[in-house]
Amino acid sequence: MFPVVDSLRSIEFGTPGKSRQTLVNFVINGNKRATAGLAADYEKEGEEVEFVGECLSMVDNDGKHVATLQVTRVDTTRFADVPDEFALAEAEGDLNAADFRASHMEYWTKVGETITDDTMINQIYFTLLTHRLRNLESSDAEWITRACQDEEVQRWTKVPHPYTREHAESFIKDKNGELAAWAIIDSHSQEPVGVIGIHHVINGVASIGYWVAPWGRKSGAASTALRIIPTLARRICKAHTLHATIAETNTASQRTAERAGFTLIGNAADSCPNGDTQEQGLQYELRTALDRI
Secondary structure, three states, X not given: OOOEEOOEEEEOOOOOOHHHHHHHHHHHXXXXXXXXXXXXXXXXXXXXXXXXXXXEEEEOOOOOEEEEEEEEEEEEEEHHHOOHHHHHHHOOOOOOHHHHHHHHHHHHHHOOOOOOOOOEEEEEEEEEOOXXXXXXXXXXXXXXXXXXXXXXXXXXXXXOOOOOHHHHHHHHHHHHHOOEEEEEEEOOOOOEEEEEEEEEEEOOEEEEEEEEOHHHOOOOXXXXXXXXXXXHHHHHHOOOEEEEEEEOOOHHHHHHHHHOOOEEEEEEEEEEEEOOEEEEEEEEEEEOOOOOO
């Protein structure tokens, strides 16, 4: 089975050591946008092939989740039919399909695999996301406390105010009624910049919420987190639909949801906070095709 890291299936490049670190760097630098795997290995491991929209934890030599990748395309062809396009996207020094076949025949033979023209190859194309999600940790109490002093966080969410460190510690420990919650991490700086969580799941519909700290805004943190949460919701809760309830005057959060593919479906049954008052909530929905996890 493929290791699960931060509740996502992980992806490991190359062999441990210098090879893996080099390939991880290629991804982070934007050069590497695809990877290949033997279809037989997936069958042997009992794993589904990655699919469009799925998010994966890219891990380093220590098994640490350093960045999140989102699958954009999946092709399966014979070894002899892998195209030039894939060889260039994989960015491992191959300039065309002939180079790919030569280098990968050498690699797979070296690790004990028998490769022929008819060997089936899974070709996974992906994009590097700017942020990743990880489980909350006790050390998060300091920055969560600081972030929750922000007027915007207090205005649009249900966090207590005044907000104390004890509130943060309680949230990290018990989630305060949330089904699950994650810290949003900037993959470049590795600094936490916000929180996203699943309130509850009813009949396959997951209700979610999110906020971003002042120092993490205008960086795509929330919209990226919203691209990752469908994979998590499906893996953890078997959810097929996501709902986000957003105050009708919170246009910034509405735009964020729309950028992540959510659509407005009407007024929500619940109201939303707007400072010390409540106002009409709008229901945003994302129907996910992540039905193969």
